[in-house]
Amino acid sequence: MGSKICMNALCRTTTTREWKRGWRLRSGGYAYLCYTCGSAYENSIYCDTFHLEESGWRECNICSKRLHCGCIASSSLLEILDFGGIGCTSCTRSSQLHSIHSYDISNCFGSSTTNNAGDLESFPPENQVAASTLNEGKLAQLCRLMEANEPNLLCQSEGPDKNASLGQFRQEEIVQIIGEAGIGFSDASQSSVGESKFANPDTIRSILEMKDMHGSLAPSLSMTLGAPSGTTSFVPYPCGVVEGRDKSKTPPFQQGQSSRPILPKPSKPGPAGSSKTSKAVVPELRIARPPAEGQGKNQLLPRYWPRITDQELQKLSGDLNSNIVPLFEKVLSASDAGRIGRLVLPKACAEAYFPPISQSEGLPLRIQDVKGREWTFQFRFWPNNNSRMYVLEGVTPCIQSMQLQAGDTITFSQKDPGGKLVIGFRKARNNSDMQEAQTTALPIGTASTETSFSAVGDIGWNKGGSHGGTINGDAQSLAMAEKKRTRNIGPKSKRLLMHSEDALELRLTWEEAQDLLRPPPNVKPSIVTIEDHELEEYDEPPVFGKRTIFTDRSSWGQEQWAQCDDCSKWRKLPEDALLPPKWTCSDNVWDSSRCSCSAPEEMSPKDLDNLLRVSKDFKKRRILERHKPSPDRELSGLDALASAAVLGDNIGDSDEPLVGATTKHPRHRPGCTCIVCIQPPSGKGKHKPTCTCNVCMTVKRRFKTLMLRKKKRQSEREAEISQGNNDRKDESEMISTLSDALLTVNNSENEVGPNKKQTEVAETSAGQIDLNCHPNREEMQVDVPGLSMMNIDEPFDNYIKQNGLANLMCERQSSFASCLHSQTNGENLRRLSDEAYPEDSMDSNPRGD
DNA sequence: CATTTGCATGATTAT
DNA sequence: TAATCATGCAAATGC
Numbered sequence: 001m002g003s004k005i006c007m008n009a010l011c012r013t014t015t016t017r018e019w020k021r022g023w024r025l026r027s028g029g030y031a032y033l034c035y036t037c038g039s040a041y042e043n044s045i046y047c048d049t050f051h052l053e054e055s056g057w058r059e060c061n062i063c064s065k066r067l068h069c070g071c072i073a074s075s076s077l078l079e080i081l082d083f084g085g086i087g088c089t090s091c092t093r094s095s096q097l098h099s100i101h102s103y104d105i106s107n108c109f110g111s112s113t114t115n116n117a118g119d120l121e122s123f124p125p126e127n128q129v130a131a132s133t134l135n136e137g138k139l140a141q142l143c144r145l146m147e148a149n150e151p152n153l154l155c156q157s158e159g160p161d162k163n164a165s166l167g168q169f170r171q172e173e174i175v176q177i178i179g180e181a182g183i184g185f186s187d188a189s190q191s192s193v194g195e196s197k198f199a200n201p202d203t204i205r206s207i208l209e210m211k212d213m214h215g216s217l218a219p220s221l222s223m224t225l226g227a228p229s230g231t232t233s234f235v236p237y238p239c240g241v242v243e244g245r246d247k248s249k250t251p252p253f254q255q256g257q258s259s260r261p262i263l264p265k266p267s268k269p270g271p272a273g274s275s276k277t278s279k280a281v282v283p284e285l286r287i288a289r290p291p292a293e294g295q296g297k298n299q300l301l302p303r304y305w306p307r308i309t310d311q312e313l314q315k316l317s318g319d320l321n322s323n324i325v326p327l328f329e330k331v332l333s334a335s336d337a338g339r340i341g342r343l344v345l346p347k348a349c350a351e352a353y354f355p356p357i358s359q360s361e362g363l364p365l366r367i368q369d370v371k372g373r374e375w376t377f378q379f380r381f382w383p384n385n386n387s388r389m390y391v392l393e394g395v396t397p398c399i400q401s402m403q404l405q406a407g408d409t410i411t412f413s414q415k416d417p418g419g420k421l422v423i424g425f426r427k428a429r430n431n432s433d434m435q436e437a438q439t440t441a442l443p444i445g446t447a448s449t450e451t452s453f454s455a456v457g458d459i460g461w462n463k464g465g466s467h468g469g470t471i472n473g474d475a476q477s478l479a480m481a482e483k484k485r486t487r488n489i490g491p492k493s494k495r496l497l498m499h500s501e502d503a504l505e506l507r508l509t510w511e512e513a514q515d516l517l518r519p520p521p522n523v524k525p526s527i528v529t530i531e532d533h534e535l536e537e538y539d540e541p542p543v544f545g546k547r548t549i550f551t552d553r554s555s556w557g558q559e560q561w562a563q564c565d566d567c568s569k570w571r572k573l574p575e576d577a578l579l580p581p582k583w584t585c586s587d588n589v590w591d592s593s594r595c596s597c598s599a600p601e602e603m604s605p606k607d608l609d610n611l612l613r614v615s616k617d618f619k620k621r622r623i624l625e626r627h628k629p630s631p632d633r634e635l636s637g638l639d640a641l642a643s644a645a646v647l648g649d650n651i652g653d654s655d656e657p658l659v660g661a662t663t664k665h666p667r668h669r670p671g672c673t674c675i676v677c678i679q680p681p682s683g684k685g686k687h688k689p690t691c692t693c694n695v696c697m698t699v700k701r702r703f704k705t706l707m708l709r710k711k712k713r714q715s716e717r718e719a720e721i722s723q724g725n726n727d728r729k730d731e732s733e734m735i736s737t738l739s740d741a742l743l744t745v746n747n748s749e750n751e752v753g754p755n756k757k758q759t760e761v762a763e764t765s766a767g768q769i770d771l772n773c774h775p776n777r778e779e780m781q782v783d784v785p786g787l788s789m790m791n792i793d794e795p796f797d798n799y800i801k802q803n804g805l806a807n808l809m810c811e812r813q814s815s816f817a818s819c820l821h822s823q824t825n826g827e828n829l830r831r832l833s834d835e836a837y838p839e840d841s842m843d844s845n846p847r848g849d
Numbered sequence: 850c851a852t853t854t855g856c857a858t859g860a861t862t863a864t
Numbered sequence: 865t866a867a868t869c870a871t872g873c874a875a876a877t878g879c
Contacts (some may be wrong), residue, residue, distance in 0.1 A: 256869060335870055340853080360855090382856065389856090389869070 341396035352392035565599035
């Protein structure tokens with residue numbers, strides 16, 4: 001299994017375990033969601049828990065057919081591939097047939113297991129030429145398969161054992177594609193060994209690199225990262241004899257390997273212009289490049305792979321008037337960016353690219369910035385658990401001059417030739433931008449969510465940014481954005497991102513987004529029949545469609561409803577209708593009597609209200625199904641809380657105990673804004689009812705939010721009981737108003753207009769309670785026009801009195817929690833207290849304070 | 850008393 | 865379970 005890295009610069013989670021679903025596009029892009037933050041994983045193609053959805057689209061990992069999964073009644077049509085994802089059965093079968101005709105790739109390129117994979121000099125010249133004629137599509141497929149199996153393999157020398165472990169199917173597929181792509185090899189691969197001598201990843205890589213060497217095949221890679229000859233003169237600190245380094249774990253270098261972005265591949269050129277579409281959204285993908293040569297670079301975690309774009313690289317090379325080889329990069333932690341001035345270097349990076357040091361004191365390292373200025377840092381290490389911890393000391397001035405903060409990325413490159421180290425940076429974008437990127441860019445296969453700056457502003461210094469600390473307009477806005485981002489993410493970028501409000505929201509919006517994927521407009525699918533099932537096959541990636549709602553009313557059967565973009569009237573559609581993003585009554589080809597905005601709505605306001613509510617319930621059930629805890633993945637406390645927030649009380653109302661109530665809470669650290677961490681140290685005085693400290697105000701606010709929700713749910717229940725009774729309408733409207741406001745605040749990326757009905761449909765992505773969010777942000781949630789939180793002060797006080805909680809604010813956290821536990825109607829409060837004071841539900845305070 | 854320094858700890862991730 | 869690394873923390877040093 002390969003590891004995946006979250007593309008979110010502030011997350012960068014690498015995982016091999018958990019996945020969100022996503023899309024793979026023919027153009028070569030992959031988009032899966034980080035389980036941690038909801039951003040897109042990079043180089044991801046497979047998923048342990050890949051499963052067919054009740055609707056939506058999937059692409060065969062082998063033939064790239066686009067399958068409308070909604071047509072698929074049985075998963076027997078698809079096979080879950082060893083490496084994840086799906087393949088249609090016809091492909092898997094044919095691939096197995098094809099595999100016996102495989103070419104002996106290694107023979108073509110020399111011994112794949114003993115030669116250095118990238119050594120183009122070992123290739124017969126005719127092969128190099130031949131390779132340039134490789135069918136790009138096939139190679140792209142090959143790339144995908146390779147990365148599907150093990151992205152890291154593309155840059156690693158792996159022995160046959162490892163190769164064998166990748167699974168039979170996968171190997172066959174690789175060979176198949178190579179075989180199909182092998183038109184270019186045909187001359188040279190005479191000795192076809194039919195019995196599979198499967199492609200070694202190195203060999204595959206060599207093919208890919210040959211492909212890269214020829215600009216015609218990889219235009220976006222034309223910016224060389226190494227010596228254009230294919231061999232490189234760049235071997236930083238090659239002697240690399242360092243005490244304590246485990247040489248046995250360091251495979252030999254792959255000579256002649258030039259750094260290259262591995263995937264997504266450039267979009268296929270084609271008449272359909274799909275590549276245009278993709279590029280329109282994200283002009284240039286930020287792809288992790290396999291690391292350049294260096295001692296132990298094969299151990300470099302992909303999270304540290306440089307992600308400089310070709311454009312940026314070109315700019316940087318131009319600025320420094322030298323060929324630049326990206327080495328690695330690191331997202332700054334709070335410690336790195338703090339005043340302490342120590343930048344912790346990833347061990348592998350330090351040992352790969354920095355000079356070997358034997359003394360803890362290390363040595364001074366002169367590093368140039370992109371402006372040509374020279375900085376001197378102390379490169380040293382600390383002994384740590386029989387290992388070393390490498391740090392760069394004295395980075396504060398540099399960090400400050402670059403105006404970097406935790407979450408930003410610092411990059412290390414090297415001039416070639418010369419080997420001069422170059423330091424650069426990339427500012428992280430703020431969260432809202434990232435969210436936007438999630439919902440717009442991902443589904444069409446562009447996986448970049450990281451940064452949005454121009455090539456000029458990306459790597460390098462802010463224009464006008466100076467040592468003097470004066471900030472010009474651009475930098476000021478940047479600084480403000482950064483401030484905002486920092487507030488949202490917090491200084492502990494990675495850890496605090498866990499289960500943050502934004503992440504939870506992203507999970508939902510992504511799931512919702514899945515439901516919005518539609519066939520590309522004006523494209524007639526070809527129909528393929530597999531095992532008597534007709535499948536739609538599209539050459540174009542899906543597009544975002546219009547949101548519709550489904551109802552599951554037993555008396556009516558399942559229905560689909562859509563809202564006209566012009567008149568906002570709701571129109572009934574066939575259950576399987578798929579709408580384009582923009583849809584109006586005039587597009588209503590199913591009901592000629594209601595194909596005009598002048599036609600009255602089919603439903604009465606009352607029915608409409610019911611419809612929306614039923615739809616919401618339907619959605620809740622679906623989400624509940626999805627979030628149903630499994631032995632593999634139980635909801636953590638915050639997951640459960642988020643689900644509860646989304647689903648109302650469905651979870652909490654059940655007799656089952658809240659799964660994962662003993663949630664792992666992020667380790668409490670300074671800067672953490674959770675309710676635990678913002679409280680005063682224990683034993684330092686009690687709070688009075690009138691106390692307005694952060695803790696009390698937060699507790700109060702959260703209590704109010706809970707009360708509000710409870711009231712809302714209660715109203716809904718009552719309404720359901722007396723269905724059809726208009727008595728509830730006023731209250732419902734009030735709730736809807738609140739919901740609208742919340743959605744407007746929280747869900748701006750959904751293009752939710754002022755229309756109440758429309759926003760209500762989008763409910764699943766809003767209204768969440770997050771006990772770990774910043775109090776200031778919560779103000780937004782309660783700042784509802786006409787329904788100020790102040791209005792419910794009274795219920796809050798009453799509740800306190802009724803429940804004997806007058807001492808609520810006076811008690812310390814533990815007594816608060818236990819007090820709440822003792823209340824009979826405190827289901828929400830119980831959750832609140834469990835989350836707020838996990839010490840009660842955990843074995844101990846991890847910090848022991 | 851503030852800051853720096855060196856190391857220890859433990860959360861997280863990789864194997 | 866091992867490795868990594870972010871950060872805590874106390875001793876050392878400086879002002």
